[in-house]
Amino acid sequence: MQALVLTGKERVEMQEMPSPRAGPGEVLLKVSTAGICGSDIHGFLGHSPRRKPGLILGHEAVGVVAELGPNVKNPPTGQRVYVNPLISCGKCEACATGKENCCASWRLLGMDRVHGAYAEFVSVPATQLRPIPDSVSDERAVWAEPLANIVHCFRISINEKPRSMAILGAGTMGALGLTVAKSRGIETIFVLDKNEARLAAAKEIGADLAINVDKEDAKARIGSVDYVFDAVGVSSMRRLALDIAKRGGRIAFLGMGENETSLPFIDMIRNEQAIFTSFAYTPADFAESVRLIESGTGPLLKWIEKRKLSDGQEAFSKMTHNPGFTLKLLFDIGNGS
Numbered sequence: 001m002q003a004l005v006l007t008g009k010e011r012v013e014m015q016e017m018p019s020p021r022a023g024p025g026e027v028l029l030k031v032s033t034a035g036i037c038g039s040d041i042h043g044f045l046g047h048s049p050r051r052k053p054g055l056i057l058g059h060e061a062v063g064v065v066a067e068l069g070p071n072v073k074n075p076p077t078g079q080r081v082y083v084n085p086l087i088s089c090g091k092c093e094a095c096a097t098g099k100e101n102c103c104a105s106w107r108l109l110g111m112d113r114v115h116g117a118y119a120e121f122v123s124v125p126a127t128q129l130r131p132i133p134d135s136v137s138d139e140r141a142v143w144a145e146p147l148a149n150i151v152h153c154f155r156i157s158i159n160e161k162p163r164s165m166a167i168l169g170a171g172t173m174g175a176l177g178l179t180v181a182k183s184r185g186i187e188t189i190f191v192l193d194k195n196e197a198r199l200a201a202a203k204e205i206g207a208d209l210a211i212n213v214d215k216e217d218a219k220a221r222i223g224s225v226d227y228v229f230d231a232v233g234v235s236s237m238r239r240l241a242l243d244i245a246k247r248g249g250r251i252a253f254l255g256m257g258e259n260e261t262s263l264p265f266i267d268m269i270r271n272e273q274a275i276f277t278s279f280a281y282t283p284a285d286f287a288e289s290v291r292l293i294e295s296g297t298g299p300l301l302k303w304i305e306k307r308k309l310s311d312g313q314e315a316f317s318k319m320t321h322n323p324g325f326t327l328k329l330l331f332d333i334g335n336g337s
């Protein structure tokens with residue numbers, strides 16, 4: 001089969017790869033649509049030790065069941081499915097207590113030795129799949145995975161509804177956070193970024209104020225808010241999160257731009273700011289994300305760009321260096337590569 005393979009730093013290439021087989025408990029999917037995620041971009045940049053050359057990237061996928069492995073009865077052949085690409089062991093204490101995202105042996109499509117979805121076919125455990133109703137297009141369904149990250153983050157870090165919220169970063173995660181926050185009726189939402197195209201998108205999605213952190217004094221414009229969601233994860237933004245969270249406020253850190261940041265702990269303690277970190281999602285969060293998608297919340301259809309898999313190099317370069325308005329680049333794989 002043809003697949004888009006990571007071949008080096010900032011290099012992906014179409015290559016002929018052996019077609020995967022559906023092993024016991026697995027299903028072979030014919031991939032129809034697959035999105036580029038921030039973590040795929042980390043792999044493309046050579047910043048992800050778990051994504052080495054030779055790997056087929058991609059974990060945000062929609063496909064059609066092509067073949068069932070031994071002992072698999074469902075979903076039936078021909079069924080279009082959402083793919084939960086985060087595979088946990090199902091046996092450890094974390095998995096047994098509904099914290100599958102904390103499983104020590106989780107695997108992800110398009111990471112380590114598990115080939116991903118930028119290919120004609122991918123094999124996935126049948127338990128990771130959910131049927132897509134005919135009313136939901138591929139372009140909508142493919143948002144289930146990124147949206148599950150927001151569902152998880154808000155579930156663990158928000159108790160009562162915040163009246164005011166600041167979102168740091170207007171990329172895919174920031175914009176998805178904004179749509180969910182709007183659907184929950186949060187009164188005042190600020191969005192901060194330095195990309196004017198993305199700030200304009202945030203305004204259109206419903207941000208009360210979109211602030212360019214390079215040009216404006218964010219603290220002066222915002223004052224303070226009940227809840228801060230950081231989808232960037234660099235030191236300047238993490239410091240800003242502390243500066244604009246109220247005393248007794250909450251901050252959720254999701255962005256993974258940098259590993260190490262120095263923060264003023266005495267100030268954080270005096271201000272009793274509650275700090276949350278959020279990683280990935282559980283199967284329950286994925287199910288809630290699917291429910292949101294099917295009720296119309298989430299997909300940012302206006303900011304999708306579609307490419308063929310054979311345009312992979314150009315698509316990755318664009319999303320890495322100059323994404324502009326595009327919040328999600330989708331590879332249209334079903335209609336030939």
Ligand SMILES: [Zn+2]
Binds near residue numbers: 038039059060145
């Ligand atoms: Zn992702």
Ligand SMILES: [Zn+2]
Binds near residue numbers: 091094095100103
């Ligand atoms: Zn586990």
